[in-house]
Amino acid sequence: MIVRTTEEITGTERDVSDGAWRSKRIILAGDGVGFSFHETTINANSINEFHYQHHVEAVWVVEGSGLLTNLETGEEHKLAPGTMYLLNGHERHRVTCHEQLRMLCVFNPPVTGREVHDESGTYPPPPQH
Secondary structure, three states: OOOOOHHHHOOOOOEEEOOOEEEEEEEOHHHOOOOEEEEEEEOOOOEEEEOOOOOEEEEEEEEEEEEEEEOOOOOEEEEOOOOEEEEOOOOOEEEEEEEEEEEEEEEEOOOOOOOOOOOOOOOOOOOOO
16 A cells, blocks of 8 residues: 655655646656556646657646647647546647646556656656566
8 A cells, every 4th residue: 555645745856847837746657556646736827838659648637727738639628627638649738827727647657757858848758678
């Protein structure tokens, strides 16, 4: 059984930020459960582009408001508490944050916790075993 709090993760290597967003990585690949689980906050009035070529991500919005744009189709979706989106097609996307967003995110395959977004907004492929 694994029990962790965001309080104990704050300020550790599991607490990753780029200035516009912050990801508290609660469950990682090293935990051996087949997915990773994060609490992510995105600052109000920021615009962030992401592209997970090697991961599927599910996102559940619990606080804030914004706009999700599929950069491949131009389709837009309002983000508010209770909204879930699933990037099951590895869609390049933009999150325009109106009010600070707090989201709970699941990645498959799990991230190690040391990934950083490259210039295209993606994470590198997961390590092969």
